[in-house]
Amino acid sequence: MPKGFESYSGFEQQPEREPEISEFHEAPEPKEAQRELFEAEERLRDVLEQISVLNENGGVIRHPFRYFELKQAAEIAMEEIKLARLHAANETRH
Numbered sequence: 001m002p003k004g005f006e007s008y009s010g011f012e013q014q015p016e017r018e019p020e021i022s023e024f025h026e027a028p029e030p031k032e033a034q035r036e037l038f039e040a041e042e043r044l045r046d047v048l049e050q051i052s053v054l055n056e057n058g059g060v061i062r063h064p065f066r067y068f069e070l071k072q073a074a075e076i077a078m079e080e081i082k083l084a085r086l087h088a089a090n091e092t093r094h
Helices: 021-025 032-056 064-093
Strands: none
Touching: 032 064
16 A cells, blocks of 8 residues: 555555355345336236226226226326336346
8 A cells, every 4th residue: 555545544454354144145135126117016916906896896887987097097007017117127237
């Protein structure tokens, strides 16, 4: 190390240490895009399940506005899935 640089924190010599076992066995954090994709897929499943229950109970005829709302929610969830997949693809490129 050049003389005079010892006082800078980035140039101080660190004592060598053995890595702890936990450092090798920790699971990596899920990537943000993968989490977004998972959440969007979960929302779509929830909406489709609600539509299914509504259909079983004759809700399309009895509650057309609720059916319309759920249909829109499903379309939005599908768009979110598309965006999350694009985000995940971009994240894997970098």
